[in-house]
Amino acid sequence: MEKLTNLKSIEPDEDWKITYATPIYGGWDVIVECSFSKLRDIDKIVTYCRVDKDLSQWIEETTTLMGSKNDYSG
Secondary structure, eight states: OTTTTTOBOOSTTOOOEEEEEEEOSSSOSEEEEEEOSSTTHHHHHHHHHHHSTTGGGTOSOOOOOOOOOTTOOO
């Protein structure tokens, strides 16, 4: 959770960031909320999590769900 919390791109033309991460019970182990302005950035976020040296030791598979509401405040 610590590595995911506040993770963001360091590239100047990207604005993706992880805005929330929490462990959960059930079929999945963690829920991660992220924001981005370009749809292609979702692939960069998921790929980063899959190939990062630390995170890849813990991640066996991912499921990506996406909402379309701008600036969702839950």
